[in-house]
Amino acid sequence: MNAGAVMKALVGSESGGYRLADDIDIPVPKPGMMLYRVHAVALSPYDAKIVDFSNTPGAVGGCDFAGIVFGVGEGVTRFKEGDRVLAVTFGLNASDKTAGAFAEYALATEDLSCHVPDSLSFEQACSMGLGIATAGLALFQAPGLHLEMPRPKSADENTPSFVLVSGGATGTGTMATQLLKIAGYTPIVTCSPANNAMCEAYGAAACFDYRSSTCGADIREYTANSLVSVFDCVTDPSTMRMCYEAIGSSGGKYVALEAITPLVKYTRRDVRADWLMAPTIMGTPVEIPGTYGRSSTPEHRIFGVELFLLADKLLKEGRIKNHPLEIREGGLASIPTYVNDLRVGNVRAKRQVVPLVGA
Template sequence: MKALVGGDSGGYRLADDIHIPVPKPGTMLCRVHAVALSPYDAKIVDYSNTPGAVGGCDFAGIVVEVGEGVTRFEAGDRVLAVTFGLNPSDKAAGAFAEYALATEDLSCHVPDDLSLTQASSLGLGIATAGLALFQAPGLQLVMPRSASADQDTSEFVLVSGGATGTGTMATQLLKIAGYTPIVTCSPANNALCESYGAAACFDYHSATCGADIREYTANSLTSVLDCVTDVPTMKMCYDAIGSSGGKYVALESITPIIKYTRRDIRADWLMAPSIMGTPVELPGTYGRPSILEHRRFGSGLFLLVERLLQEGAIKNHPLEVREGGLARIPACVNDLRVGNVRAKRQVVSLLGG
């Protein structure tokens, strides 16, 4: 099959001689109809390229064969899934291919009113926002036990980078779980963030952004998810947290320059691939041991989100659909690398649907 793999001298290359993966126990072989691009795809190929490994994290397609033990899915089902490409321990694991493996308990049936193109953009956001909000080292908030759970904590939670793909997913999950999500974003994206459930939006360009949030929350903010994770946004988030302290969680490694400026704030960051329950074999601080609790959590999370999708309670991030198939993906990755993609997820259609 054709697949986009790590190049021998860096970057991605299009190959046409990659073996179609064989379903392992608990997985399904899928014909990929669409893939979505994320900042992870740009960062991983620059930081830790694995030559010959299939890239990509997000895809949707049609199940063509199920592996041993799979009971939730059968051939012909429409499915969205998350995986993690350029994986040194499993070079066939990526999404940027004509066929890809979906893990049964980290996948969702795609409802009839959602296209596979739309669905391809959801898996990584589900995994990342879910871990960041509801699992250690994330914020460890209380998650609803079912899609129809009725709870209202009225507790504020700040999402820094509310117009990002993870930001809009986090906002939706927080709203469903009974929290009051507030976000930072550009003023041009206020309406977008409000449409996903943000109770208030704050301009991260403003020098008083952190102070404005602290005033709005009456000095009560204790939980922050930072989807941007640079020094200015981390400082802003620290300024926003109330005087009683709290928890700050980022999606990238955090700088000690800000981390220890307030001893009443517990700051940490996470690696979304740990949701697979297998070791994250990356060099340096990005490596992680196997965290089986993350896999158990992911199983419940994807079942919950499947129900939410069926109910229409979760929607995808705004999309920018690109044509050109797998060969178009390197250009899309470069757009991410240089910051040309804002408030949208790039999706590349392979077969449509």
């Protein structure tokens, strides 16, 4: 590629939101990184929240993508030029404006990437990286469940080891359900009854209607008062309260994807509650104002290496699959409209995917 070559990319606008730019320098891969030709991107709630809460003018947006390796940085050994790869990154990054997926070319970290098997299209593959990172951190790093697939079991363990996924029909929820089942846990989920069959297809042993006033009590009865681990993909006061009601009388662990309300948190002193920011898997500080900021977390990066190596193996074996998709046309220029659909709640039980090559 010629020095000084430029590309089209969706970047943070000085007036808020995203804007399409056609003069962004194509980045050069640093040690341990690859440069992709991006074939497809997936949209996530993170893309809507970050542009509203912590926009960085001129920074490339986007998290989830898949494409073909165009060049590799020093020290990269798992991938070579021409490989089909999926990855996760975190766009609108105040400390690195090149770290985004909504572009013709994007950078990826070798540690947080997976080979895409021939059985998967780029549209399918691009929707999986963020879910792997988020569900993996929430389940196997935050509460300390065993990441081994399958997990070690004690000789006298005869009853199911339940884990509740609140929001089982979300993209992160279906990935969490799959990873839990593969690891030997018994995933149960909350969702709309219309999505029961879908959640069961991803491995849910039971589904509970989150709108029911008895949802928490029903889960507690189903699990015979034994539930100790909850992952809340929705995270509002009502779902947190329901999850607390579902956890057994011996207490347990609750992990969420948003800041949690103290009004619910301290209603049970026997429940250890925490919430995470998925970008910590990069191991670098999360430079977002207020409570969303995080200091560097090297242990999360070490965990991410193990997680994505495992995900690479599971993808090759066909043991994890993508969330249901909604293919959206129009390329980079159309993405702000689709992000707004996420913002106003028009997207449910599907991941929006935008093909870029040929768009």
